[in-house]
Amino acid sequence: MAQRHRDTAFAQATDPRAEPPVTGCDGTAGDVLAGYLREQATTFLRALTQGEGDGGSGGAPGTPDAAHQLRRSARRIGSALxxxxxxxxxxxSEPLRAELGWLASSLAREYQHSARLARLLSALHRLSSAEVEDEPTLVPAQPGPPPPAPGGGPLAVGGARAGALLERQLTLARTRAHSAALQAMGSSRFHAVADAVAxxxxxxxxxxxxxxxADQTLTALTERAHARLAEAAGALPLARAGQPYNGDTLRAALAAELPAERQDAPWHRVRILLRLSRYAREVFPYDDGEPETRPASLARVLEQHREAAEAAEAVTAAARTPRIAPATAYALGVLHADQRQxxxxxxxxxxxLWLRA
Known part of the structure; x- marks a missing residue:
């Protein structure tokens, strides 16, 4: 019954004879908002249908692209609400927004663990290669045993074991996230969310x-979203962060009184508020003098910030493994400092980027 209801809703929403959504300043605020929400709901249902058609079971998306589209639409609907x-x-709207947030988070974890592992292994390879390039060539002053082969530095020695340790831990986390996503999307909770979106x-x-x-009401609410972002960004230590490599992030990661997680939290809040501001522009685009490419550029930078910060946390967790070798601990320490940098x-x-406007 629930699946038939979703199929009917999807057919109605994608009917070419249906009226196009109201955009811009035309009509009432409700017309514009409802048109955007229906558009995103249709994209959600299309991704769900695609996932089931590609082999998903129990409502789970069968392809990474379907999962990405579900997550993308869920975030946009929740942000608009x-x-x-x-x-x-x-x-x-509040219960639906909370459930869409749960769904987006459930679908994102597996991808995040995979991306984090790739980032850390790539960084280990880069750091080990740099150590080899910087290693001086040893020329014996008299006949004797040949000089040691390149790549025998402390980082190269522990890098392989550190990489294996990170791969074990993050692969296990990714497998658990995958199982949790499948379980979540086969649950009655997910089906209730899908029915609500239908x-x-x-x-x-x-x-x-x-x-x-629309011009009167949506402008005020959109500007309020931009104002929240500006207030949160203004509370950041912009003057200090504007100095390259000031060492604050590394010192905070090592200091007991201000752990890295607390120091990163205001930046993560700005990233979330920036996402809300960007999605608000999709609902109600209007010219406020800001270049169109600037929000996307800011979002990419803050996403890199999140990835590096969470990668550093994963390295810290690996370093807490009991009885690891000193060379492994050294490699993890260098990797952690690299990610905090x-x-x-x-x-x-x-x-x-922020001060350029």
């Missing part, structure tokens, strides 16, 4: 405030 919450029935494709529960003109580099890039 958050930013334009005053226009929707709170008793309906209803959303044809019906959006709006309040009386949504009857106001990339965090610092991303902050430096963000400041210059």
């Amino acid at each position: 958050h930013t334009y919450g005053p226009l929707t029935d709170t008793a309906w 209803v959303l494709a044809s019906e959006v529960s709006l309040t009386a405030a949504a009857e106001a003109p 990339e965090v610092e580099q991303a902050r430096f890039a963000f400041v210059h």
